[in-house]
Amino acid sequence: MMELYAYRCDACGELHHPRHFVCRKCGNTEFTEEVLNGKVRVLSWTKVYNLPEGYMQPYLCFAIVKFEDSGLIVSVQINDDKPYIGQEADAAVGVVKEAIGKDFYGFIVEPIAV
Numbered sequence: 001m002m003e004l005y006a007y008r009c010d011a012c013g014e015l016h017h018p019r020h021f022v023c024r025k026c027g028n029t030e031f032t033e034e035v036l037n038g039k040v041r042v043l044s045w046t047k048v049y050n051l052p053e054g055y056m057q058p059y060l061c062f063a064i065v066k067f068e069d070s071g072l073i074v075s076v077q078i079n080d081d082k083p084y085i086g087q088e089a090d091a092a093v094g095v096v097k098e099a100i101g102k103d104f105y106g107f108i109v110e111p112i113a114v
């Protein structure tokens with residue numbers, strides 16, 4: 001499994017994902033990569049049916065999740081038909097979009113079996 005990275009501003013410490021060229025808090029342009037712990041909690045989620053061209057599924061679930069140790073909030077694809085708010089999940093890097101001859105990588109969240 002690939003590791004998850006976020007980008008911490010060298011000046012003020014604000015954590016970013018995806019990578020920004022300019023810190024959204026202080027305007028600095030220097031960042032250091034930081035490995036993220038994979039435990040997240042679902043803050044909100046939605047099911048999307050009208051996917052852009054290139055998706056091989058009828059719909060996908062997307063969630064806003066918060067990393068438990070860093071507090072970073074990101075939007076992810078979640079591999080669960082019925083996510084719920086407060087759900088714990090594992091984040092991993094995987095193929096989020098399969099198109100002909102081209103894959104796109106991003107965060108994918110797998111629910112933790114309770």
Ligand SMILES: [Zn+2]
Nearest residue numbers: 009012023026
């Ligand atoms: Zn900053």
